[in-house]
Amino acid sequence: xxxxKVRIAAAALLAAAIAGGAALxxxxxxxxxxxxxxxxxxxxxxxxYVGIVDAARANADIQARVQALNTRRRAAFTRSAQDNPPATxxxxxxxxxxxxxxxxxxxxxxxxxxxxxxxxxxAAPPPPPSxxxxx
Numbered sequence: 610x611x612x613x614k615v616r617i618a619a620a621a622l623l624a625a626a627i628a629g630g631a632a633l634x635x636x637x638x639x640x641x642x643x644x645x646x647x648x649x650x651x652x653x654x655x656x657x658y659v660g661i662v663d664a665a666r667a668n669a670d671i672q673a674r675v676q677a678l679n680t681r682r683r684a685a686f687t688r689s690a691q692d693n694p695p696a697t698x699x700x701x702x703x704x705x706x707x708x709x710x711x712x713x714x715x716x717x718x719x720x721x722x723x724x725x726x727x728x729x730x731x732a733a734p735p736p737p738p739s740x741x742x743x744x
Contacts, residue, residue: 642678645671652719652727653709655738657702658682662719662727700741707742710735 642659645651650667654660658679661667667675686701693701714720714730721738722728728735737743 639674639678641671642674645674646718649717649719649729651675652721653706653714654721655703655706655710655723655725656699656721657686657704657706657709660721703739703741706738710738711742 642651645667648666650661650663650671651659652662659675659682661672661675682702682705683698686698686705689701690696690698696704710720711734714735716730716732718730719727720730720735723736723738
C-alpha cells in the first residue's frame with residue numbers, strides 16, 4: 610500500500626481516536642465548539658487543526674476550548690506518527706485534514722483553502738487541503 614494511503618488510513622483511525630477521546634473526556638462533542646463551528650466562528654484549517662474564523666466573536670472561552678482541542682489533536686497526531694514511522698506529526702495532521710475535508714465538513718461550515726483564506730462550504734465538498742490528499 611502506498612505511504613499516503615497508510616497515512617490516510619491512520620488518519621481515519623486517528624479521527625476515531627480523537628472523537629473517542631473527546632467523548633470519554635466530555636461525554637460527547639463539545640457543544641460550545643459545535644455551536645461556534647455552526648455559527649462560523651471557528652473552522653478547519655488545512656494543517657489539521659481548528660482555527661478562529663471570526664476573532665471578533667471568539668470569546669476567551671471559545672479560544673481556550675480551541676487551544677485545548679488542538680492540543681489533543683497534536684497529541685493524537687504525535688501518537689499516530691510514532692505508530693506509523695517514518696511519518697511525521699505534520700504528515701499525520703495533514704492526512705487528518707484530508708479526511709476531514711473529504712467527509713466531515715458539513716455545508717455551511719468554514720475551512721481554510723490552499724491559499725490560507727477562510728471559505729464556507731457549499732453543497733459540494735471543498736477541494737483537498739493538500740496535493741498529497743490525492744496521492
